[in-house]
Amino acid sequence: MDPLAEMVFLGEIVLQIRIAQRAADRLPVDPGNIDRIEVWTSIQSILVAAGNVSKILWPQKNKMRGEKLRKLLTIKNDNILSDRKFRNHFEHYDDRIDNWFDSQRSAVYRDLAFNPFKTNKWEISNNYHRAYNPVDRILTFRDETLDLKEIVLALEEIKKKCSPYTL
DSSP: OOHHHHHHHHHHHHHHHHHHHHHHHHOOOTTTSSHHHHHHHHHHHHHHHHHHHHHHSOOOOOOHHHHHHHHHOOOOOOOGGOOOOHHHHHHHHHHHHHHHHHOOSSOBBBOSOOOOSOOOOOOOOOBBBBEEEETTEEEEEEEEEHHHHHHHHHEEEEEEHGGGGGO
């Protein structure tokens, strides 16, 4: 890989991580004081920024670039960021709605739910499309969960590994 291209990719990784960190900082810790739009804006920003890092490190087309950058940064292939499923749920939400109504006509549609009262994994019906527990920072899409703390932590670790190579 061209050294300049390598530096550009590493710089973009750091930029995307900073965007995700700012978004994570905006997520409320007080479950009684929730700005719903700010919460979903921050969550979406985290997912998109993490997805952008993922696309650089695990690209669909230029697999050699991803392998070289992961090796340089000593990132394991099974890193949590390699899975873009949750980013895809949000980015392709229109498809998720179509699929839901094509297959679940009799079910109740619920979205953008909050559960600020429990501090352990909460039971939520798969009728809820997007749900968030601000205490635990657990994001749910239907019956799948994602710990946003783990995503932010994985991004922070990658950012540290980039620091010797970036300004």
